[in-house]
Amino acid sequence: MTKPKEVTIYDLARKLNVSIATVSRALKDDPVVSKKTKKKVFDLAEEMGYRYNHFARNLREQRTYTIGVIVPRLNSYFMSTVIAGIESVANNEGYTLIISQSSESAEKELASAKTMFNNRVDGILVSLAYDTENLNHFSPFFQKNIPLIFFDRVADHPECTSVLIDNRKGAYEATSHLIAQGCRNIVHITATPKRNVYVDRLAGYKQALADHQLPFDEKNVLINNLSQEAGAQAAGAILQMNPLPDAVFAANDNCAVGCMIALKKAGIRIPHDMAFAGFNNDPVSTVIEPNLTTINYPGYKMGEMAAASLINHLNGVNSIDATNTILLRSELIIRASSLKTRSDSE
Amino acid sequence: MTKPKEVTIYDLARKLNVSIATVSRALKDDPVVSKKTKKKVFDLAEEMGYRYNHFARNLREQRTYTIGVIVPRLNSYFMSTVIAGIESVANNEGYTLIISQSSESAEKELASAKTMFNNRVDGILVSLAYDTENLNHFSPFFQKNIPLIFFDRVADHPECTSVLIDNRKGAYEATSHLIAQGCRNIVHITATPKRNVYVDRLAGYKQALADHQLPFDEKNVLINNLSQEAGAQAAGAILQMNPLPDAVFAANDNCAVGCMIALKKAGIRIPHDMAFAGFNNDPVSTVIEPNLTTINYPGYKMGEMAAASLINHLNGVNSIDATNTILLRSELIIRASSLKTRSDSE
DNA sequence: CGAAACAATGTAACCGATTACATTGTTTTT
DNA sequence: AAAAACAATGTAATCGGTTACATTGTTTCG
Numbered sequence: 001m002t003k004p005k006e007v008t009i010y011d012l013a014r015k016l017n018v019s020i021a022t023v024s025r026a027l028k029d030d031p032v033v034s035k036k037t038k039k040k041v042f043d044l045a046e047e048m049g050y051r052y053n054h055f056a057r058n059l060r061e062q063r064t065y066t067i068g069v070i071v072p073r074l075n076s077y078f079m080s081t082v083i084a085g086i087e088s089v090a091n092n093e094g095y096t097l098i099i100s101q102s103s104e105s106a107e108k109e110l111a112s113a114k115t116m117f118n119n120r121v122d123g124i125l126v127s128l129a130y131d132t133e134n135l136n137h138f139s140p141f142f143q144k145n146i147p148l149i150f151f152d153r154v155a156d157h158p159e160c161t162s163v164l165i166d167n168r169k170g171a172y173e174a175t176s177h178l179i180a181q182g183c184r185n186i187v188h189i190t191a192t193p194k195r196n197v198y199v200d201r202l203a204g205y206k207q208a209l210a211d212h213q214l215p216f217d218e219k220n221v222l223i224n225n226l227s228q229e230a231g232a233q234a235a236g237a238i239l240q241m242n243p244l245p246d247a248v249f250a251a252n253d254n255c256a257v258g259c260m261i262a263l264k265k266a267g268i269r270i271p272h273d274m275a276f277a278g279f280n281n282d283p284v285s286t287v288i289e290p291n292l293t294t295i296n297y298p299g300y301k302m303g304e305m306a307a308a309s310l311i312n313h314l315n316g317v318n319s320i321d322a323t324n325t326i327l328l329r330s331e332l333i334i335r336a337s338s339l340k341t342r343s344d345s346e
Numbered sequence: 347m348t349k350p351k352e353v354t355i356y357d358l359a360r361k362l363n364v365s366i367a368t369v370s371r372a373l374k375d376d377p378v379v380s381k382k383t384k385k386k387v388f389d390l391a392e393e394m395g396y397r398y399n400h401f402a403r404n405l406r407e408q409r410t411y412t413i414g415v416i417v418p419r420l421n422s423y424f425m426s427t428v429i430a431g432i433e434s435v436a437n438n439e440g441y442t443l444i445i446s447q448s449s450e451s452a453e454k455e456l457a458s459a460k461t462m463f464n465n466r467v468d469g470i471l472v473s474l475a476y477d478t479e480n481l482n483h484f485s486p487f488f489q490k491n492i493p494l495i496f497f498d499r500v501a502d503h504p505e506c507t508s509v510l511i512d513n514r515k516g517a518y519e520a521t522s523h524l525i526a527q528g529c530r531n532i533v534h535i536t537a538t539p540k541r542n543v544y545v546d547r548l549a550g551y552k553q554a555l556a557d558h559q560l561p562f563d564e565k566n567v568l569i570n571n572l573s574q575e576a577g578a579q580a581a582g583a584i585l586q587m588n589p590l591p592d593a594v595f596a597a598n599d600n601c602a603v604g605c606m607i608a609l610k611k612a613g614i615r616i617p618h619d620m621a622f623a624g625f626n627n628d629p630v631s632t633v634i635e636p637n638l639t640t641i642n643y644p645g646y647k648m649g650e651m652a653a654a655s656l657i658n659h660l661n662g663v664n665s666i667d668a669t670n671t672i673l674l675r676s677e678l679i680i681r682a683s684s685l686k687t688r689s690d691s692e
Numbered sequence: 693c694g695a696a697a698c699a700a701t702g703t704a705a706c707c708g709a710t711t712a713c714a715t716t717g718t719t720t721t722t
Numbered sequence: 723a724a725a726a727a728c729a730a731t732g733t734a735a736t737c738g739g740t741t742a743c744a745t746t747g748t749t750t751c752g
Contacts, residue, residue: 021733022730059736062737
């Protein structure tokens, strides 16, 4: 209950009969301080239980060594992997994270941005919510020259770097693979065209169709929020189609899985009647039967890249805003859910 | 690149021809300041783009309005759900979170604790790593009277509240259910007995056996890290057993799923040859076939409770350390993986 | 009408670091 | 031996708030 006084550099200085300046320098390992003095300072600090006061420094330096992170949601395998990547880099560089989730709502994203701003983060990493329409809520950051880096769900802005994969290429490969398996009538399940990732995946899907002389039909594109439940609902819509499609390419694995489960329940054989491909390489893709063909998404790496890029920027390295976009490698992982040929012989 | 000067209360005071004290009070909505003055202050603050400086306040008040959270890992459905719960409460009460993951290593947990301590969190929420042996790394918190609340993976300490479910009861129910389904030779897969959750689940398992006059066999308890891969390995061990067990109760769903997949591949029919039960109600439990019987774990609620309890403590409410443990309700969810009787008729 | 009570605002010390500039003491150079 | 160079340390202003205590002005009441 009683608040024991904190030990400060003043206390150390008094005890050692040196000035606070010397103590301050010693603690930062400034080469200008003699080794002997440093040792004395370190030892006494240890002994007295001194702890560094970040606020005093922040107040003085007008920096916080804090990075804000805004994600749509934390409870997805992909996002928590990204955050693990961000954290490892940030911690290594002495930065602290403030993490907030927008819960896919533009409104909460705005509130989070405000909180981050008022907490004076040195920089901010953002993956946009489903229904975010514009970047107005980030303009205070731009005005104050606080670097903002987007990852995964990005937006175009002259002052921002984006870290992402080539979604278009991934979708193109997945779709082409389905076509190579003999599929001709492929449904694509995706989410709001407000987000680049879904726009690009749709574009890749269309491109693949076009390159293989297959017609594109607007009705074959289903839009939902890509949750597992939404996948189950999409299955309902698919079953109404006439003729039935012979493949489904979903913009994420969760949705694909929900859809597969519902279709299987309805008697559809996968991949025999309908081939499946997802996106993200979520662990669930190796649990569903048949295992889901998908696009591997390097989440951890993405987190590392985004954080490293931001911190470099903060440290003045690479401060030229030349880097507009950082593309990470992704790859198609072929599993049973799309192997028509082989599975027929099984 | 140029750093625009921040607006401070001094700037506001000068422009309005009042003292900084008045401005400070006005901004905090102190009733002692006249309404007219307050309005002027608020308007000017808005106009000049003033933003509150937390560090100055923190420096002065010796508080940070920050809560530290240490979890074993973020990329699990359960943990990210808990964190979502923590976040909602903390944000509502004006607290900021610093989240760090120990990656199941005592060493990293120690480092995280140190970081939190040096960042002067007002309080800390902890779920322990696999191999943490003691609480020495938290003693600085105890010494400075910084409240520490454990959740899920807890430890006994006179000054700490714990938030968890009745793991023993959950395990007892799951095991009893398997026994009721006719299983007599049940394997239990769990993790290190350093953690309460695993100790308690093992105890519940044993208790259920004893209450039904079934012998307990040490060889039927497999210890691993409960990952999906570890589950697959456990399957190998199980297949060596003679006679084969007729049921498996795993201490988490991921491990159960890994084990099931491997066993199915080896030709074991679930639940016919071997019934399964898991723990946590991870979404994957409804994807695996057959769907996994499990114990529902209220993660979001747990996060809310832990955060609310901590903040109450910080606000002086409920400061009596009477609350030692908060138990949340959990429940058995029966699915196909354990239904021997019904599944036989299917 | 003057004292007491109160409302509104001001003064100044304080929180704990950083750092430009000044000072002191020691070594090297000429 | 005096001047120059350098190493080590010290002085003091500064960051932007909070708040105990002091001050001023206005109202109330005997």
